[in-house]
Amino acid sequence: MPPDKRSSDGPEVLRPILDVSRETVDRLTVLVELVRKWQPAENLVAPSTLPDIWRRHVADSAQLVPLFPSARRWLDLGSGGGFPGLVLGCLLADRPGAAVHLVESNGRKCAFLRRAAAATGSPVTVHQGRIKSILAGWDTPIDCLTARALAPLDRLLDLSEPILAAGAPAAFFKGADFVREIDEATQSWDLDLVEHKSRIDDRGVILEIRQALRRDAGERPA
Numbered sequence: 001m002p003p004d005k006r007s008s009d010g011p012e013v014l015r016p017i018l019d020v021s022r023e024t025v026d027r028l029t030v031l032v033e034l035v036r037k038w039q040p041a042e043n044l045v046a047p048s049t050l051p052d053i054w055r056r057h058v059a060d061s062a063q064l065v066p067l068f069p070s071a072r073r074w075l076d077l078g079s080g081g082g083f084p085g086l087v088l089g090c091l092l093a094d095r096p097g098a099a100v101h102l103v104e105s106n107g108r109k110c111a112f113l114r115r116a117a118a119a120t121g122s123p124v125t126v127h128q129g130r131i132k133s134i135l136a137g138w139d140t141p142i143d144c145l146t147a148r149a150l151a152p153l154d155r156l157l158d159l160s161e162p163i164l165a166a167g168a169p170a171a172f173f174k175g176a177d178f179v180r181e182i183d184e185a186t187q188s189w190d191l192d193l194v195e196h197k198s199r200i201d202d203r204g205v206i207l208e209i210r211q212a213l214r215r216d217a218g219e220r221p222a
């Protein structure tokens, strides 16, 4: 499909975020073309965001890499159409030891994720199933856990607990309502977190969770 003529959306939107090689742009271009091709049948992203796919999805996902520059082994929960997981795979494909694990319960989305990983030559493994059951038996070291548009913070912490408990940080994409979500989550969790202002969404943040300890029922804040 030709580029959308109404927008100036393209690989150049990555420039303020990180330097990418020609080969990486080629991999990301293959990914974007596949999302456009599969979108009518699989509804991989909100239709209104498709004309700005490089900015709204690719660059949005890519901002994780400079936040966690030494992370090589990533785990993305609820990967859907592959954001941020497939973008991380494309960006890290040349990095020795890179591995990106995607967890997704929907079989058709998993078929897309596997197809896109193969087409882009990305170091991606797709795990089909419910997050709770897949993480219950997880024993692969992870440097950073991610989730975007999956669940409220409180629920994300619950889902991510086995990986956080093993010492990995988490990066959760959150919109304008993030303060309320933090307030709610801290009823049940003692959090060491950093708010990174999103470089794509004026009102959004990437919440870096460095540590999350479940509070006992008796020690909830007033």
Ligand SMILES: C[S@@+](CC[C@H](N)C(=O)[O-])C[C@H]1O[C@@H](n2cnc3c(N)ncnc32)[C@H](O)[C@@H]1O
Pocket: 044, 045, 077, 078, 079, 080, 081, 082, 083, 084, 103, 104, 105, 106, 109, 129, 130, 131, 132, 147, 148, 149, 150
């Ligand atoms: C709204 S989509 C977001 C997809 C992608 N992260 C993005 O930002 O475009 C949420 C995805 O999480 C998956 N999902 C939701 N709950 C899940 C669970 N408990 N286990 C595995 N996948 C789940 C859904 O099937 C869906 O594809």
